[in-house]
């Protein structure tokens with residue numbers, strides 16, 4: 434089968450077409466004939482060797498999101514050949530990442546694609562959707578409490594704002610002027626200009642500070658002053674601030690959502706219900722993975738670039 438991966442970690446050009454043996458599912462697993470794999474910042478980390486890949490083998494395949502059609506089922510699987518599914522994939526695991534023609538996936542790492550969505554759209558949902566769900570669980574806010582989202586124009590920010598509104602939270606989102614229309618379309622209660630002085634602008638609206646900050650833009654200490662005493666700061670790459678003012682520092686890790694079928698199925702319903710909007714920035718053939726990574730790393734992409742097999 435064809436896959437896209439690296440044998441030597443490096444820049445986008447390190448992503449090369451690989452010819453690998455066709456995998457087969459074990460018990461309670463399926464094999465997906467992958468049609469679409471989304472390209473995310475984490476994939477660049479796999480490509481450059483930023484993660485511990487000792488549970489996997491070379492060539493290392495990036496990609497944490499796939500959508501396609503079940504074409505083989507293992508013993509005891511609850512899925513049927515022909516099911517159209519979306520999957521969270523784990524590049525660090527024995528099954529490797531989603532940049533592949535055939536992906537073996539545990540039964541509980543997949544869900545049906547949303548009715549009315551294409552496979553390309555569905556491929557943008559699992560990883561960032563599950564991350565947004567985990568952020569909301571860590572924040573543990575009640576309806577009416579206030580969540581600030583940095584990087585709201587990004588894919589994780591998009592999904593988080595939409596899911597937070599569904600939970601009845603008050604949401605303040607940041608946006609550059611050029612992204613105002615996009616960010617407003619997600620339905621936040623307040624939109625503030627992104628960049629330097631963000632915390633001050635949030636405090637102008639909420640003088641005592643907000644209940645939680647989800648920092649998808651990696652602003653770290655610059656975003657902490659937006660929080661009230663005793664608020665929650667949720668980092669997306671493990672950053673933790675100095676303990677002060679009773680602030681609880683949390684870090685989201687989507688790797689732990691590999692067996693989260695029920696949450697993934699909840700995301701399917703959220704798309705079908707119009708709560709969550711899958712965003713595809715562009716669709717490229719899998720061989721163009723280096724180009725997709727270059728564009729992603731240059732910034733300014735809105736929605737996910739999706740590779741097709």
Ligand SMILES: NC(=O)c1ccc[n+]([C@@H]2O[C@H](COP(=O)([O-])OP(=O)(O)OC[C@H]3O[C@@H](n4cnc5c(N)ncnc54)[C@H](OP(=O)(O)O)[C@@H]3O)[C@@H](O)[C@H]2O)c1
Nearest residue numbers: 474564584586587588589590627650669685686687732733
């Ligand atoms: N820990 C986990 O399990 C986990 C899971 C998912 C994602 N993540 C991380 O979460 C982050 C966001 O992911 P993503 O997929 O949403 O990435 P993305 O689509 O690239 O979005 C990031 C957004 O942040 C914006 N941004 C950059 N600098 C900013 C600033 N100073 N102020 C405000 N916005 C700024 C970017 O705008 P420009 O394009 O204009 O730069 C972009 O819109 C990434 O670092 C990713 O690795 C972690």
